Structure formats: structure tokens, C-alpha cells
Amino acid sequence: MLFLQSLLSGILTGGVYALAGIGMSLVFGVMNISNFAHGDLMMLGMYLAYFAFTLLKIDPYLALLLIMPITFLFGFMLEKVFINRVINHPHQNQILLTIGLGLIMSNTALLAFTSDPKILTTTYSSSAFNSASGISVSVPLLLSFLITCAITAILYLFLSRTRTGMALRATSQNREAAQLMGINVAKMSAIAFGIGTALAATAGALIAPTYYIHPLAGHSFLLKAFTICVLGGLGSVVGAGVGGVIIGVVESMASTYISSDWKDVVVFMLFLAVLLFRPQGLFGKKGGQ
Amino acid sequence: MIQHLLYIKRLNKHFGGNVAVADVSFSVEEKQIFGLIGPNGAGKTTLFNCITGFYPVTSGDIIFDNQRLNKRRPDEICHLGMARTWQRVKPLGSLTVLENVMIGAFSITSAVGEAEKMAIEQLNIVGLSDYATKPAGSLPIGLKKKLELARVLATHPKMLLLDEICGGLNHTETDTILDIIRSVRNKGTTIVFIEHDMKAVTSICDRIVVLNSGEKLAEGTPEEITNNPDVIAAYLGGGHHA
Amino acid sequence: MKKQLTIIAIVAAAAALLPIIIGENPYITGIMISMLMMAALASAWNILGGFAGQYSFGHAAYFGAGAYTTMIVLSRLNPNPLFGIVAGIIVACIIALVTGSIVFRLRGHYFGLASIAVAEIVRLSTLNFEFTGGAQGILLSDVSLWGIDLNSKNPFYYGMLLLLVVTLSITVWLGKSKTGYYLQAIREDQDAAASLGINLAFYKKKALLISAALTSVAGSLYAVYIRFIDTSAVLDLRLSIEIILTAIIGGVGTLWGPVIGALLLVPLAEVLRSNVLGDLLVKLGLVSETSGIGIFLKENLAHAHVLAYGIITVLCILYLPKGILGLFRRVK
Numbered sequence: 050m051l052f053l054q055s056l057l058s059g060i061l062t063g064g065v066y067a068l069a070g071i072g073m074s075l076v077f078g079v080m081n082i083s084n085f086a087h088g089d090l091m092m093l094g095m096y097l098a099y100f101a102f103t104l105l106k107i108d109p110y111l112a113l114l115l116i117m118p119i120t121f122l123f124g125f126m127l128e129k130v131f132i133n134r135v136i137n138h139p140h141q142n143q144i145l146l147t148i149g150l151g152l153i154m155s156n157t158a159l160l161a162f163t164s165d166p167k168i169l170t171t172t173y174s175s176s177a178f179n180s181a182s183g184i185s186v187s188v189p190l191l192l193s194f195l196i197t198c199a200i201t202a203i204l205y206l207f208l209s210r211t212r213t214g215m216a217l218r219a220t221s222q223n224r225e226a227a228q229l230m231g232i233n234v235a236k237m238s239a240i241a242f243g244i245g246t247a248l249a250a251t252a253g254a255l256i257a258p259t260y261y262i263h264p265l266a267g268h269s270f271l272l273k274a275f276t277i278c279v280l281g282g283l284g285s286v287v288g289a290g291v292g293g294v295i296i297g298v299v300e301s302m303a304s305t306y307i308s309s310d311w312k313d314v315v316v317f318m319l320f321l322a323v324l325l326f327r328p329q330g331l332f333g334k335k336g337g338q
Numbered sequence: 339m340i341q342h343l344l345y346i347k348r349l350n351k352h353f354g355g356n357v358a359v360a361d362v363s364f365s366v367e368e369k370q371i372f373g374l375i376g377p378n379g380a381g382k383t384t385l386f387n388c389i390t391g392f393y394p395v396t397s398g399d400i401i402f403d404n405q406r407l408n409k410r411r412p413d414e415i416c417h418l419g420m421a422r423t424w425q426r427v428k429p430l431g432s433l434t435v436l437e438n439v440m441i442g443a444f445s446i447t448s449a450v451g452e453a454e455k456m457a458i459e460q461l462n463i464v465g466l467s468d469y470a471t472k473p474a475g476s477l478p479i480g481l482k483k484k485l486e487l488a489r490v491l492a493t494h495p496k497m498l499l500l501d502e503i504c505g506g507l508n509h510t511e512t513d514t515i516l517d518i519i520r521s522v523r524n525k526g527t528t529i530v531f532i533e534h535d536m537k538a539v540t541s542i543c544d545r546i547v548v549l550n551s552g553e554k555l556a557e558g559t560p561e562e563i564t565n566n567p568d569v570i571a572a573y574l575g576g577g578h579h580a
Numbered sequence: 581m582k583k584q585l586t587i588i589a590i591v592a593a594a595a596a597l598l599p600i601i602i603g604e605n606p607y608i609t610g611i612m613i614s615m616l617m618m619a620a621l622a623s624a625w626n627i628l629g630g631f632a633g634q635y636s637f638g639h640a641a642y643f644g645a646g647a648y649t650t651m652i653v654l655s656r657l658n659p660n661p662l663f664g665i666v667a668g669i670i671v672a673c674i675i676a677l678v679t680g681s682i683v684f685r686l687r688g689h690y691f692g693l694a695s696i697a698v699a700e701i702v703r704l705s706t707l708n709f710e711f712t713g714g715a716q717g718i719l720l721s722d723v724s725l726w727g728i729d730l731n732s733k734n735p736f737y738y739g740m741l742l743l744l745v746v747t748l749s750i751t752v753w754l755g756k757s758k759t760g761y762y763l764q765a766i767r768e769d770q771d772a773a774a775s776l777g778i779n780l781a782f783y784k785k786k787a788l789l790i791s792a793a794l795t796s797v798a799g800s801l802y803a804v805y806i807r808f809i810d811t812s813a814v815l816d817l818r819l820s821i822e823i824i825l826t827a828i829i830g831g832v833g834t835l836w837g838p839v840i841g842a843l844l845l846v847p848l849a850e851v852l853r854s855n856v857l858g859d860l861l862v863k864l865g866l867v868s869e870t871s872g873i874g875i876f877l878k879e880n881l882a883h884a885h886v887l888a889y890g891i892i893t894v895l896c897i898l899y900l901p902k903g904i905l906g907l908f909r910r911v912k
Binding site (some may be wrong): 390391392411412413414416417421422424428429430431432433437440441442444445448449450453489490493 | 758764768772774775778780
Binding site for chain 3 (some may be wrong): 131134140142145146157276308310317320325
């Protein structure tokens with residue numbers, strides 16, 4: 050029973066991680082950039098949900114309709130103003146730039162909102178469905194998971210059915226060839242970064258009702274998002290989705306059977322194990338580059 | 339008995355479902371200049387990458403100097419005496435021309451002074467002495483190709499794999515490079531030579547293998563190859579004039 | 581090579597005289613120790629990042645390994661700090677060897693990512709284990725070496741100076757050795773390097789080991805100097821980033837870049853941390869100490885130095901990617 054319980058909550062949390070992972074993978078695929086500000090963008094989403102709830106009295110899930118377009122624009126602007134200027138630089142410069150942007154975001158949040166953790170308490174925050182067999186499902190986690198599934202489905206349709214989506218995928222497969230075929234790769238980069246940002250912020254908003262909201266909260270999610278991407282194969286959107294769920298389950302199992310203090314260590318060990326045994330990821334083709 | 343330095347035996351290389359090299363066999367005699375030709379996408383560079391350890395082979399054997407090369411790392415293969423150049427030149431951009439060649443020389447000596455002396459020697463041979471202190475990244479393409487050559491020569495290889503070393507060069511530059519290659523062979527180095535320029539190949543090679551779509555299409559002396567109807571068809575089909 | 585070593589010797593001799601000129605001033609000496617330490621850390625990082633082009637984003641792991649091992653050895657096994665330093669080097673090298681063996685077979689973004697993962701594993705483990713003092717950290721009550729007064733700051737000033745001199749000398753030596761040339765070849769083009777007979781994984785590991793060992797010595801000295809460590813002081817990601825930033829601002833791959841970076845960044849951080857700016861505004865009468873802005877500055881400027889680091893990083897990458905020394909000469 051304990052096993053089923055932790056499997057279930059692992060899958061539900063993992064769904065939200067998957068969203069963050071997909072955002073990072075999309076950016077990596079289209080722009081070949083490791084975005085170290087991804088965790089801080091999640092933190093941004095957490096605060097947006099918090100303030101939408103406390104100041105505007107909007108339900109955090111409903112607030113996504115506001116948060117997503119706002120953060121998409123924010124990401125689009127970040128790319129236009131900063132990221133695209135290093136797109137042909139050595140990748141360590143790209144990493145450092147995103148680290149710098151992340152530091153600016155997290156420490157501005159620290160100055161503006163102080164280091165006191167905030168808690169977003171909705172009427173249903175601690176409510177749960179209890180089955181006869183003794184398994185309980187937290188309502189906010191379940192809602193988050195369902196919303197994640199819906200967003201992932203929409204994203205999938207967008208990438209496979211629309212012109213822009215197909216152009217994004219073409220850029221992801223081969224930037225030079227896409228450019229030769231008349232695709233505006235600069236615009237695609239900005240769109241990819243915008244979507245990546247919106248997905249990170251959405252993931253942040255979705256976990257806001259169940260986590261402490263803190264300016265430095267993004268750091269632990271950053272490495273999780275990387276683990277997800279590497280697990281799924283860097284740049285693979287589908288892989289990131291599955292990777293997210295796996296990480297959620299591993300983390301949940303580690304909490305149950307080892308200790309919640311060690312769950313992150315287990316996740317990062319898994320990261321190293323993937324690099325050691327399957328660097329191309331579970332679903333990746335040939336890797337190593 | 340003829341001494342063969344390199345044997346390629348039924349070599350296959352697949353990328354996922356794509357067959358890049360299909361069941362190719364040939365062998366190279368010592369001190370030969372051996373040409374490897376074929377239209378774009380014929381699998382020539384892939385073959386080089388397999389031989390020099392950059393790609394794992396799918397099946398087949400590569401025997402060099404009585405050693406099996408499959409599963410060896412590129413640096414080990416270099417130490418066994420096989421050196422290569424790159425079709426897309428790879429200068430160590432922020433190092434000087436001299437330092438680039440010293441990197442090659444370090445494979446046979448650990449002493450900096452010694453390496454420098456050997457590097458200067460090689461620069462004299464290819465005629466780059468005047469550029470010794472320039473950053474390698476700043477050279478024009480013709481000189482970068484010469485640098486590639488000097489750098490691998492400094493490893494004192496038994497066999498040299500040259501991947502389109504004359505690509506993008508004009509006639510005089512090509513002739514200089516071909517002269518260098520001849521003199522290197524005369525000093526005892528075996529050479530395998532990928533080239534598009536049929537004239538360059540037929541003028542310098544002792545023996546030629548033609549690849550097409552990953553398969554061996556023909557093998558023989560330059561005269562045999564230029565008169566082979568399959569080869570002519572493949573080259574015309576591939577848009578190249580023999 | 582001789583010329584560079586002579587310059588190092590002259591600069592070191594001048595630096596050695598500074599405490600005598602300044603006299604007994606613990607505050608100033610403390611800042612100078614921090615500068616020397618950051619300079620040594622950034623120079624040690626530079627051996628891997630500047631020569632081999634392998635950017636470690638988790639060097640705090642090696643600093644922390646030195647600091648924690650030293651503290652544990654000193655408080656439980658042997659009160660001689662030298663034992664602690666040597667033990668720290670061994671632990672740091674083991675971590676480096678494991679990291680290197682896993683990651684250096686791979687190319688591209690992996691080393692950067694894995695270096696953070698390893699650092700986080702080290703940090704979280706230290707936080708969770710009991711023998712490392714957990715969240716409380718480790719406090720050291722007494723320490724002695726050859727009758728030197730370790731309650732004074734001067735021995736640590738000279739210790740850090742010696743470490744910096746050793747690190748810089750190794751950098752100079754590397755620049756003129758086969759290993760140094762090989763590392764630069766790896767930085768420039770890994771395929772070309774491998775085809776010229778360079779065992780990529782071996783040389784990257786060698787650079788990482790040298791860098792990790794020197795970094796751990798800085799950690800050991802820091803631990804004995806402060807006599808209190810916890811994970812947020814010696815294992816935090818922020819420290820790793822400060823180290824890189826120091827090297828970048830001065831100039832990655834240059835001999836003096838990391839030193840110049842430390843000379844600029846450490847005082848800047850100190851100014852922000854100690855609220856010198858806020859005090860100045862109050863003294864000038866621009867802001868009242870009890871006004872909203874005055875209180876805000878007093879309470880929050882301590883965090884602001886990390887914000888400043890973020891802004892400097894972004895500006896530096898966009899406008900000065902080769903650092904201050906990059907303005908003057910070719911990266912060498």
C-alpha cells in the first residue's frame with residue numbers, strides 16, 4: 050500500500066517536473082543552450098501565483114491564464130535582449146549568462162520579497178480524495194497533474210500541427226538547414242525561449258500550493274530539470290516528459306524508503322548514473338556531443 | 339611477399355538504419371599512395387572516422403601494422419603510427435602555428451625544446467616558417483591546409499590519412515601540396531588519400547578504390563579506374579566530371 | 581618563464597611586506613586574506629577552466645572537502661593542521677577522480693552539469709551526515725602549529741599568499757610544459773587533439789586533480805582561520821559561482837586575470853556586505869537612518885552583493901567576455 054501510495058504521488062509530482070523539463074529541453078533543442086536560469090523562472094511562476102492569489106484573489110490554477118502569456122512575453126524579451134547575443138558564443142559563456150540572469154532574478158526577489166518563505170493556502174490545499182483501500186490523492190497535486198497533461202497535449206499539437214510548431218522542430222533538428230529553408234531561426238529562438246519560460250513558470254505556479262515559496266526555491270529545481278533532460282535525452286521533448294515522471298517517482302520512493310533528507314541526493318546520483326551508463330538518455334539517439 | 343600495412347576487412351558502419359559503409363574490403367601496401375574516391379556521401383570520410391577510432395565500427399576488421407584497431411581510441415591509434423587530417427580543417431585557433439605543430443611533435447617527445455625543434459623542421463618542409471608566430475586561426479584556408487599537414491607530419495606517422503587536403507585550393511597550391519606528399523612518401527610514409535579532384539588523384543596515386551553509396555564500386559590502377567564504365571557512370575551521375 | 585616567475589616573486593615579496601606596513605589591523609588584514617584566497621581559488625579553477633576549457637560549476641565541492649576534512653581531522657584525530665591539509669587534498673582528489681572518470685568520457689555540456697550535480701551531492705550529504713556536524717556545522721576550539729600564534733590573522737595571510745604563489749607558479753610551469761600545451765589543444769578542438777595523440781580523458785583528469793588539490797588547500801586554510809564551518813559557508817553553489825566570476829572578470833586563461841578579478845570583486849563584496857554605501861548616504865545626510873530607505877538599505881544591502889555579482893556576470897559576458905586582461909592581450 051505504501052508502495053502504491055508513493056508511486057502515485059511520485060507520478061503526480063513528476064508530471065509537474067516534466068513540464069519544467071519539457072521547457073528546458075525545448076530551449077536546449079532549438080537553441081542548443083543550457084538554461085541555468087530555468088529554476089529561477091520557476092520561482093518567478095511561484096511568486097506570480099502567490100500574488101495573484103493574495104492580491105487579486107484569483108485561484109492559482111485560474112491565474113495560469115494570466116501567468117502563461119505574461120511569462121511567455123518575459124522569456125521572449127529575455128531572449129531578444131540577452132540570450133540571442135551569445136547564441137554563437139562558446140557554451141560556457143551561455144551558461145554563465147543564464148547563471149547571471151538567474152542570480153539577478155533570485156536576488157531581486159530576495160530584496161523585494163525578503164527571505165521569509167511564503168505559503169499559498171487555498172481552501173483545497175490540504176484536501177484529498179481517500180479511497181477505500183487507504184490510498185489518498187492530494188487535490189492540488191491531482192489538479193496540477195491534470196493541467197500538466199492538458200498543457201502537454203496542447204504543446205504536442207502545437208509542435209506537430211502548426212506552421213510555427215513545425216518550424217520550431219525543424220530548427221531543433223538542424224539550425225543551418227532550417228535557416229536555408231527560409232525559417233527565421235532568430236524568431237524561433239525567441240519563441241522557444243518564451244515557451245520554455247512560460248512552461249517553467251507554469252510548473253512553478255502549479256507546485257506553489259504545495260511548496261514553500263522562497264526566492265532561492267528555484268535552485269533545487271534547476272538540477273532536477275537538468276536531470277530530467279539528460280534522462281530523456283538532451284533536446285527530446287517526449288523524453289523530458291517521461292523523464293519528469295521517472296524523477297518524480299524516484300524522488301517519492303526515496304522519501305518513502307530512505308528518508309526525505311536524501312531524496313535529492315538520490316536524484317543527482319541517478320543523474321550521474323545516466324551519464325555513466327546511458328549518456329544519450331533513455332530515448333536519445335547517439336549522444337556524446 | 340608484399341608488405342601490407344593496412345587491411346580493411348568487410349567493414350560495415352550503420353547509423354541507426356542508414357548504412358554509411360557497406361562491406362568494404364581493401365588493403366594498402368607499404369609506401370603506396372592509395373586513393374579513395376567517390377561522389378559526395380559515398381562514405382569516404384565515415385570510413386576515415388572508423389579507421390582512426392572516431393566512430394565505432396558496426397562489424398568488420400581494421401588491421402594496421404599487425405594490430406587490430408577496432409575499439410581503440412583515436413589517440414592510441416595516433417601513437418601506433420597512423421595520423422589523419424580533417425576535411426574541415428581543425429586548427430587550434432588561439433595557439434600559434436608553431437605551437438600547433440608542436441602539439442603533433444609531443445606525441446614522440448615530452449621535451450618542449452625538442453618538440454619546438456621538430457616543429458620548426460616541419461614548418462620548413464611545408465613552407466610555413468614565416469607564419470610560425472601567427473595565431474593559427476588567422477591563417478587563410480590554403481595555409482591552414484598546409485598547417486594540418488605539418489601538424490600530422492610532426493607525429494612521424496607510418497601512415498597518413500589525408501581527407502581532401504587539396505579541397506578549396508587553387509592549382510599552384512594543390513601542386514605544392516602534391517609535391518610535399520610525394521616527398522613524404524619517398525621518405526617511407528604510406529599515404530591514403532581522399533580526394534574529389536580526379537586529376538590530382540590519378541596523377542599521384544598508385545592504386546585507387548572507388549566508393550559509391552557506401553559500397554566498393556571498383557579498385558585498380560589509375561588507368562583502370564578512369565576507363566571503368568561503372569566509375570564514369572557514378573561520377574557523371576554524381577555530377578562530377580572525370 | 582623565468583621572467584614570469586621573477587614577476588611572481590617580486591609581487592609576492594611586496595605582498596609579504598604589506599602586513600608589516602599596515603600594522604595590526606584585523607579588519608584590513610581580514611579583507612586581504614579574502615582577496616588572496618579568492619585569487620588562489622580563481623587561479624586554481626583557471627588551471628582547468630582556462631587551460632583545458634573545462635568549466636567547473638561546482639568547485640565549492642573541493643573547497644568544502646578541504647575545509648570539512650581538516651576540521652574533522654583536527655577535532656578528532658590529530659591537532660596538527662598539516663595532517664588536516666594533506667587529508668583534505670586526498671579527499672578532494674578522490675571526489676575529483678570519481679567525477680572525472682564519469683564525465684570526461686563525454687563532451688559538450690555534460691561536465692558543467694555534472695560538476696554541479698557532484699557539488700550538490702557533496703553538500704547535501706554533508707548536511708545529512710552526523711559526523712560532519714549536519715546543519716550545525718563544525719566548531720574548532722583550539723589549534724596549534726609549531727608554537728605559532730594562530731589567534732593572529734598574520735599566519736593565515738602568509739599561508740594564503742604562499743598558496744597563491746604556488747598556484748601561480750604551477751600555472752606558469754604548465755604554460756611551458758607538454759601537459760599545458762595538451763590542455764590548450766583540448767580547449768581549442770577536442771577532435772583535433774585526439775587525432776594528434778592526446779588522451780583527452782587522462783589530461784582533463786590531470787588538470788582537474790591539480791585544480792581540486794589546490795582548491796582544497798584553500799578550504800583547509802579557511803577552516804583553520806575561521807574555526808567554524810557549515811555547508812552554506814564552504815559548500816554553497818554561490819561560492820562556485822564567485823570563483824568562476826572572479827576568473828572571468830580578470831580574464832580566463834591568463835596568469836594574472838584571476839588575481840585582478842579577486843582584487844576587484846572582494847572589496848566590492850565587502851563594501852556592499854558591510855553597508856558602507858548605506859552609512860555613506862546617511863553620513864552625507866542624503867538618507868535618514870530611520871527613514872524607510874535607510875532601514876531598507878541597512879537590512880537588505882547584505883544580500884545585494886550577490887545581485888551585484890549577477891549584474892556583473894551578465895555585463896561581463898556581453899561586453900567583456902575575455903575579461904579585463906583580454907582587453908590588453910591575446911589569451912595565452
